[in-house]
Amino acid sequence: MLVDVLPEKELVQQARLGRSGALEELVRRYYPDLHAYLSKLLGPHEAEDALQDVFIKMAQGLERYQDEDRFGAWLTTIAVNHARDLLRRRAGRAGPLPEPVCEPPLAENEDQGRLADAIQGLPAQFAEPLLLIYQQDLTQAQVADILGISIAAVKMRIYRGIRQLRALLKEGRP
Amino acid sequence: MNAHPNLDDLERLARDVAEDPGPLENHVRACAACAARVEEFRGEEDLLREHLAPAVQQPSALFLERIAAAKQSKARDGWWRQMATAAAVLLGLLFALTHPRKELHRVLEGRVTLSDGRSVGAPSTFENVGGLETTLEKATLRLSDGTLMELRPSTRVELKELARDEIAGLGGDDMKGIASGILVTVLSGSLSLSQAQGREDLLAGRSAVLAASRAPLRVGLAQEGGAALSKRLDSLAAEIGKLEAEIQKLEKENAQLREERKAVVENGGTPPGGAPGQLPGSSVKEK
Numbered sequence: 001m002l003v004d005v006l007p008e009k010e011l012v013q014q015a016r017l018g019r020s021g022a023l024e025e026l027v028r029r030y031y032p033d034l035h036a037y038l039s040k041l042l043g044p045h046e047a048e049d050a051l052q053d054v055f056i057k058m059a060q061g062l063e064r065y066q067d068e069d070r071f072g073a074w075l076t077t078i079a080v081n082h083a084r085d086l087l088r089r090r091a092g093r094a095g096p097l098p099e100p101v102c103e104p105p106l107a108e109n110e111d112q113g114r115l116a117d118a119i120q121g122l123p124a125q126f127a128e129p130l131l132l133i134y135q136q137d138l139t140q141a142q143v144a145d146i147l148g149i150s151i152a153a154v155k156m157r158i159y160r161g162i163r164q165l166r167a168l169l170k171e172g173r174p
Numbered sequence: 175m176n177a178h179p180n181l182d183d184l185e186r187l188a189r190d191v192a193e194d195p196g197p198l199e200n201h202v203r204a205c206a207a208c209a210a211r212v213e214e215f216r217g218e219e220d221l222l223r224e225h226l227a228p229a230v231q232q233p234s235a236l237f238l239e240r241i242a243a244a245k246q247s248k249a250r251d252g253w254w255r256q257m258a259t260a261a262a263v264l265l266g267l268l269f270a271l272t273h274p275r276k277e278l279h280r281v282l283e284g285r286v287t288l289s290d291g292r293s294v295g296a297p298s299t300f301e302n303v304g305g306l307e308t309t310l311e312k313a314t315l316r317l318s319d320g321t322l323m324e325l326r327p328s329t330r331v332e333l334k335e336l337a338r339d340e341i342a343g344l345g346g347d348d349m350k351g352i353a354s355g356i357l358v359t360v361l362s363g364s365l366s367l368s369q370a371q372g373r374e375d376l377l378a379g380r381s382a383v384l385a386a387s388r389a390p391l392r393v394g395l396a397q398e399g400g401a402a403l404s405k406r407l408d409s410l411a412a413e414i415g416k417l418e419a420e421i422q423k424l425e426k427e428n429a430q431l432r433e434e435r436k437a438v439v440e441n442g443g444t445p446p447g448g449a450p451g452q453l454p455g456s457s458v459k460e461k
Contacts, residue, residue: 018245023241023242023245024238024241024242027233027237027238027241028232028233031231031232031233032228032231032232033228035228035231036226036227036228036231037228040226048237049324049366052237052240052241052368053368053373055241056240056241056244056245056370059241059242059244059245060244060245060370062245115221115222115225115226116225116226119226130222130226131226134219134222134223134226135222135223135226135227135228136228137223152191155189155190155191156191158189159185159186159189159191162189162218162219162222163185166218
């Protein structure tokens with residue numbers, strides 16, 4: 001059976017049974033999105049190592065994991081929590097930024113590289129929902145579930161995160 | 175609401191976090207300028223989607239191998255395998271007591287140079303040695319205890335097997351109860367140590383103990399190791415300084431000799447030490 005055409009639920013079952021190729025296919029499917037998420041949060045150099053740790057935790061936790069319908073959310077939660085642990089351990093990371101005054105909206109010609117770099121300058125509690133919503137294309141409800149907070153809290157973090165992002169870009173401080 | 179709301183209120187409305195959205199919405203419905211501002215704020219979200227879109231990346235073969243290896247390592251913890259493992263451990267202990275132990279590390283990626291001068295590339299194994307280093311490329315090793323060691327380019331590492339009393343001497347509650355382990359010390363560069371229980375990144379001057387069924391334990395040898403390393407570096411620097419001074423002196427003498435030889439040859443004589451190409455002390459043989 002070709003694993004690359006299997007629906008995800010079946011793929012997870014096959015991977016749990018140790019079927020050759022099923023685990024690899026799961027990794028391949030989620031690698032691009034999680035790599036992009038961790039790159040923006042941790043930087044490209046740490047992202048690869050962090051991603052390896054995330055998939056190892058996934059591979060080792062598969063036997064215990066039962067809710068095959070929520071595999072994506074479960075894996076994303078592992079990635080979010082692992083990134084948080086790394087950010088907490090990271091020495092010299094700046095503390096919370098002061099609440100900025102409201103600036104005019106971001107311009108359309110905002111430099112993509114600077115915008116992506118500025119995400120790394122945000123506290124994790126703001127960077128996480130921004131990336132999960134606007135990069136991973138999850139709904140607010142899904143993000144609330146992954147982060148273990150209310151939908152209202154997700155909206156507030158988006159609001160504060162974008163404000164801080166704007167302020168960082170204006171100061172030219174990534 | 176007659177006056178225009180401030181930017182912050184309009185942004186809160188755009189993000190659906192306004193405390194009292196009713197009056198704001200009423201105003202925005204009637205005010206094109208404020209409605210445009212709200213749309214601009216919402217437009218930022220489209221910008222973020224566009225700029226944060228993930229680039230397509232694919233995992234490497236080595237990456238996939240590591241994940242598969244980690245799962246197999248976990249799968250081996252099934253209860254019937256634990257019974258077999260217990261029996262194997264007993265046999266292994268008996269074997270270790272009666273036979274010399276040969277620790278083997280395996281190179282998964284890249285190449286390392288061992289302290290005895292051998293260069294070992296993937297996929298090869300080698301015995302436990304005192305030290306190893308990478309050159310311009312990174313390298314990945316699986317140590318004899320199963321730890322994955324990823325060395326950055328130009329990294330030098332010292333590996334040392336420790337017995338219980340040596341580990342206890344390192345201090346710290348974490349070290350209690352550990353019967354044996356491998357002490358990894360980074361002399362230059364940096365590396366990562368990964369086990370199923372956890373991971374540790376080490377920079378130059380840092381050390382960690384690898385013990386069975388534990389995450390790598392960072393030891394407080396930074397200061398001691400750093401001081402020893404500094405001392406060693408100072409001593410090497412002093413030696414290099416002496417060698418440089420000698421080289422300069424020899425170069426100066428060499429230049430002087432060349433000048434003298436040139437002067438003699440120009441005057442038609444035989445330079446000291448014989449003709450060019452003739453060894454000093456040897457006589458010129460007439461053909």
